[in-house]
Amino acid sequence: MQLTKLSYLDDFSLMQDEAIVLQVIQENNTIIILDHTIFYPQGGGQPYDKGIIENNNGKFIVEEVRFVDGIVKHIGKFEYGTFNVNDKVKCLIDKDRRELHSRLHSAGHVIDMAIDELKLGWIPGKAYHFPEGPYVEYSGNLENIDKEKLKTDIENLSNKFVNEAIETKPIFMDKAKMKEVCRHVPDFLPEGKPSRVVMYGKFGVPCGGTHVTNLKNIKQIIIRKIKQEKTNIRVSYDIER
Numbered sequence: 001m002q003l004t005k006l007s008y009l010d011d012f013s014l015m016q017d018e019a020i021v022l023q024v025i026q027e028n029n030t031i032i033i034l035d036h037t038i039f040y041p042q043g044g045g046q047p048y049d050k051g052i053i054e055n056n057n058g059k060f061i062v063e064e065v066r067f068v069d070g071i072v073k074h075i076g077k078f079e080y081g082t083f084n085v086n087d088k089v090k091c092l093i094d095k096d097r098r099e100l101h102s103r104l105h106s107a108g109h110v111i112d113m114a115i116d117e118l119k120l121g122w123i124p125g126k127a128y129h130f131p132e133g134p135y136v137e138y139s140g141n142l143e144n145i146d147k148e149k150l151k152t153d154i155e156n157l158s159n160k161f162v163n164e165a166i167e168t169k170p171i172f173m174d175k176a177k178m179k180e181v182c183r184h185v186p187d188f189l190p191e192g193k194p195s196r197v198v199m200y201g202k203f204g205v206p207c208g209g210t211h212v213t214n215l216k217n218i219k220q221i222i223i224r225k226i227k228q229e230k231t232n233i234r235v236s237y238d239i240e241r
């Protein structure tokens, strides 16, 4: 089976696109496989997109999107009709849902920019950018740190970056180059093969998610809580909704 080309890696601002149907699979739900897709499958702490795939033959409601072994599965049901293999279809993303997810996700990276600039020496770990209780985690230590002051400092600096209206841009580069522009390059990324980095101005983020095109779109970041959990520090945050 042909791997799905992930169009959102090249341009995460695309909310509408045309694609070719490769397969229509009937299980409990219906699964549509396309040659390329703008739909974001769940992963990297970011929820999947929803939306519509349609042409003259049918209208498909995308309820869930998953990435399995290089193939994106658009899962849902037909409101009417069906597609034939090789049909050209129009893909439309639920814009409000995607925008909220991109803003929440980018806010997590902006908080990381602030933490980097504050030279706290924390090492980035897990991130969770779902609308319910988003947070970013680090390995580090909060001992002898004034948490209230730190909370204010991270929040103020994060919002300074937002207000500077810094633009973001996806670039493909190999691991050696990534180490020059990113503060943290995860070990699992392949050597010698280009991976995507999203530049937040000069700050490189190795990440496959969807992002705002300009940090001003985040509007405002609120740091809710900073908490030590064993060897991890969890920074819980939110954005203006």
Ligand SMILES: [Zn+2]
Residues within 6 Å of the ligand: 044, 105, 109, 205, 206, 207, 208, 209
């Ligand atoms: Zn990310």
